[in-house]
Amino acid sequence: MAKKVALLQGNSACALGAIYAGCKFFGGYPITPSTEVAEVMSEELPKVGGKFIQMEDEIGAMASVIGASLAGSKSLTATSGPGVSLKQELIGYACIAEVPCVIINVMRGGPSTGMPTGPGQSDVMQARWGTHGDHAAIAVCPESCQEIFTETVRAFNLAEKYRMPVQVLYDEIVGHMRERIVFPEPGELEIIDRAAPTCSPEEYKPYDAKSDTDVPPLAVFGSEYRFHVTGLNKAADGFPTTKANLVAFEERRQIAKVECPEARADIESNEEYLTEDAEVVIFAYGSSARSARYAVNKMRAEGIKAGLFRPITIWPFPEKRVAELGKQVNSMVVVEMNLGQMIFEVERIVKNDCKLAGVFRVDGDPINPGEIMAKVKEVL
Amino acid sequence: MAERYEIRFSGAGGQGLITAGIILAEAASIIEGRHAVQSQSYGPEARGGASKSEVIIGEDPIDYPKATIVDACLAMTQEAADKYAVGIKPGGLLLVDTDFVKNPPKGDYTIYDIPIMRTAKLEVGREIVANVIALGAMIALTDVVKRESGLQAVLAKVPEAFIELNKKAYNLGFEKVKELMAG
Known part of the structure; x- marks a missing residue:
């Protein structure tokens, strides 16, 4: 039988991925550009015997997610950067108390209210260090509607396996655009449930x-x-x-x-495109990586040996592979919709092994391939 | 490099142009099994009259998800034409509603016009199907998906009771543009 396909918004794909993963609880507070995740969860959860609660605020939503998860349900919340700021106290609580849960951050700009309807990628460091104290972080950053589905499933698996909060970050562009989704059959994607005690x-x-x-x-x-x-x-x-x-x-x-x-x-996941013989590698994640792939194709046609390194897991940072690439290439160009965040992680790893440059943008428009090509030609 | 074809539907908010874009993307990616990305105006841009929906169609996965320079543009109102009929590719296509876009912006592209709203009102009897007429017209103009694929995608979206109405609307839009192009 042919697989079920549909044209879906990224935010809908996220919610359906959560259901596929076995999510039974959503506690949230609506915020642009993530609201459709809550909307679809409110329709889908009752069908699978789950519960949906719109809480009084963002931190209340995070508290409900921690409570539901401790009570045995795979639990989800969805918000945007300002909401993640308000949740930080309890994200730290989930870290130290080791409570599995998934937090969706559909990224817009900032700080504070910023530009609610514009895309951004300026929460990647927030995902790492937003809550105080020493702690580990797992965050994934899908680039397409299909990948939002599969990465949401993987985020639940990682949360359950490592018993901690996992963040899924994607920007407004991917959250609101529509693409074809091929739904995996039940059992096709691995589903991990937390280990239960075997003692009395x-x-x-x-x-x-x-x-x-x-x-x-x-x-x-x-x-x-x-x-x-x-x-x-x-x-x-x-x-x-x-x-x-x-x-x-x-x-x-x-x-x-x-x-x-x-x-x-186990946690790391990267995509590499034409990096084998690359002299310049573009480091990009989320929707910016789509612009970067377009630019790589154009530059290859012009004879420039360009490649793309796309971390799908952004935390933990893919240190080993970035170090190897730093030794291989002449230059690395980091492309992100912020004013330079992941570039400092790349710099920490590649040190002086290659030239390093960034393409940054925070005006609400996506980074277009032309800007990337111009920067690559400048540094090569 | 992957070939991509970019179409923009623009008009007044509430005219169903976002739906028209979604249906076109479904025709290309679900029915024809090709690749498509649909996006739309959002937030403050979507308020205050003009609204747009963009579809990018290709044989390979679409990388950059936003329109770069559109191959074809529909404008249902003068405001939409003034705001969104910029960035049409040289040699591209602009389709406007005859009655609502009196001064289509000039450029290095071919302009066609058909009375979309009037056809909906007088020939189909329901203004609500104007977006389906527009969709049929844009598919006839661009050949970006097969005529049958567009129709199948329209019919998959509408309740049983409205199938004939929408079929009529789609075919009228399609045929009016084909006549215009033949003439």
């Missing part, structure tokens, strides 16, 4: 790590497995502690569970 309720400790990179199983809160949840540094049993060795172990483990080599290899 009496023996259960919510942070009983077996190693310094371990992700302990999470019981359903409210079941016979009783445990304490707090934003304080805590011991294996979930109760607060100030014991130096326990605090250091937990702080380090919660980062290492994402940044150890095995986890990085």
